[in-house]
């Protein structure tokens with residue numbers, strides 16, 4: 001479904017999220033909920049801006065998401081704990097509790113949040129479930145969401161996807177992806193005819209407005225069924241697909257550097273940093289490189305103002321190429337400052353370009369593997385240097401990050417180190433006016449992890 005076509009179904013709903021598969025275990029799955037809740041909080045903060053709704057209430061409403069697995073791997077399967085986890089969490093039901101102070105999540109919020117998440121394949125609106133087609137029809141037919149979707153005369157299509165099999169090891173995709181058999185679809189659809197005949201619009205197999213999905217092969221928990229017919233079926237309506245992040249993948253960009261951040265990670269940083277949660281936000285990347293983070297921010301929220309600092313601008317990194325990466329996508333080009341972020345003059349230039357402190361700082365600092373760094377050496381050093389500089393600026397009455405703003409950064413970590421040794425000590429966090437919110441590990445390979453760490457400016 002094109003991201004521009006927001007559905008108009010506005011009632012409290014139940015959703016199904018089909019997450020993007022993991023290239024390798026531990027690479028992205030740990031960030032899925034964090035990314036989604038960050039994106040949802042941003043979308044809701046923008047919607048509630050100026051209404052008097054509190055930031056805490058908005059954040060709590062988004063965080064009140066509860067996820068339940070729709071797969072359970074047959075225990076008879078020989079699989080590692082990682083595989084079981086990867087399989088079982090690939091498709092999840094999502095429901096929200098009642099929010100405080102009248103702050104509630106709407107379908108429109110979930111639609112917008114999904115459209116900016118790099119780790120979501122699709123989000124569906126739940127219509128009903130059943131062990132048999134008859135049960136499924138009984139459960140779905142009175143769904144208000146279904147009735148509303150069916151009655152508006154829009155073009156529609158239904159597809160059947162089978163997610164898993166009793167003998168899962170025979171499935172090369174191992175539950176990460178769905179299979180679609182046209183022959184099985186032809187047999188199944190007549191069995192849900194009472195639901196399909198409600199649709200008044202024309203069938204359009206190519207580009208319909210309404211996508212109905214018959215999801216089969218689901219099994220949440222309890223003893224594993226012995227026959228495929230006993231696996232559960234769910235009827236769902238496509239609400240949105242995840243971010244089209246590949247449109248800014250390094251391969252598509254004009255600016256070529258040796259260490260570009262991939263488009264999934266760039267979106268992830270933006271969502272965790274809650275880009276777009278306020279009007280005309282300002283965003284700084286102090287180690288910007290090819291400006292992947294700023295490009296993702298501008299894609300997600302085109303009204304943001306973006307500023308990058310890098311020692312390489314005008315030397316091995318072409319500013320003109322970066323500008324063209326933005327303008328050819330119809331986005332406002334960032335301000336790019338050539339300099340060392342540890343040098344106060346570079347930070348002064350960044351503040352002048354922005355008329356003051358920033359709402360968000362997000363960055364992928366040098367890992368000191370391929371890039372040089374001017375400050376102290378050691379894996380956490382660039383972040384420590386940045387926090388020291390932020391503290392000095394604050395003492396001089398010129399903060400780099402606004403109170404309440406987010407700082408999100410990658411921190412590399414190799415075996416033999418513990419992430420806590422690499423993170424800024426409490427006294428340095430206090431000096432910089434930051435409070436650590438969350439840290440999570442991403443395994444790059446057997447000898448390198450990188451963590452995403454998120455701080456909030458508390459003064």
Ligand SMILES: C[S@@+](CC[C@H](N)C(=O)[O-])C[C@H]1O[C@@H](n2cnc3c(N)ncnc32)[C@H](O)[C@@H]1O
Nearest residue numbers: 260261287289290292310311312340341364366
């Ligand atoms: C990991 S790369 C950033 C990659 C970037 N996210 C991208 O997508 O291209 C780190 C960058 O920090 C820059 N850098 C290193 N030391 C710096 C410093 N002291 N001040 C500013 N930039 C610095 C390097 O030139 C390099 O481009």
